[in-house]
Amino acid sequence: MSRPTYHHGDxxxxVLSAALDVIAAEGPSALSLRDLARRAGVSHAAPAHHFKDRAGLLTxxxxxxxxxxxxxxxAAPDLRERGVHYVRFAVGHPAHFQVMFQPELLRPDDPDLVAAKARADAELRSGGVERSPSADPTLMGIAAWSAAHGFATLLLTRNLDxxxxxxxxAETFRELTHMMFGPAQ
Incomplete structure (x- = not known):
């Protein structure tokens, strides 16, 4: 039986797509550059040209x-909706979500990672504090992130089935924020 060959030029x-499939099905610990090369129909060394090693791929x-x-x-207009979008992101990109918050798997000083984290952090913080203008915005941001991240994590680990x-x-999370913090203003 012949191996499928790699033809599409990217x-x-x-390799990223195949890695995301493996992570979604089996978790990041199941990831192997050699297996991904086999799936792409290329030599076992080919993925290393783009990622160097497993940590590079995960980064x-x-x-x-x-x-x-x-x-x-x-795309979210306020802090509450940023939480809803956070949950939607986790549901829509579970493999990314699993890897993003495991710093021991990553190269923390990678320039692309540092820049992307800074953009996400800026968006998380730009939601404003519409409910309590006198509250510490940093603490409000931490509370909102904790609620959204905790809910998303429980959801992805099937603890909320x-x-x-x-x-x-996402709608359930919106309802929860209404219950916890009252109606949006």
Missing amino acids: LRRA AIAAEGFDLLATSLA RPLDGRDP
Whole structure:
């Protein structure tokens, strides 16, 4: 049986896509450059030209994830909706989400990662504090991020399957923020 050959000209994207599939199905610990090369139909050394090693690949995934998160958050008008967009991002990009918040897997000084994290952080912080203008904005941001991240993590680890019982996660999160913080102003 012949191996499929790589024809589409974007090995970097092909390896990233295959890596995201593996992570979504089996987690980041299952990732192997050799396996990804086999899936792409290229030599085992080919992915190393783009990523050097596993940490480089995971760092590229995290940087892409933070860029996608920043874009998603930028579309939200306020802090509450940024939380809803955060949850939607986690549901839509579970493999990115798994990798982004595991710094031990990444090269923390990678320039692309540093820049992408800064963009996402800026978007997280730019939501404003519409409910309590006298509150410390840093603490409000931490509280909002903690709530959204905790909810998203529980959701992705399937700990909310029974309680949500098929309800839309983003809408449920919106309802939770209403219950916790009152109606948006």
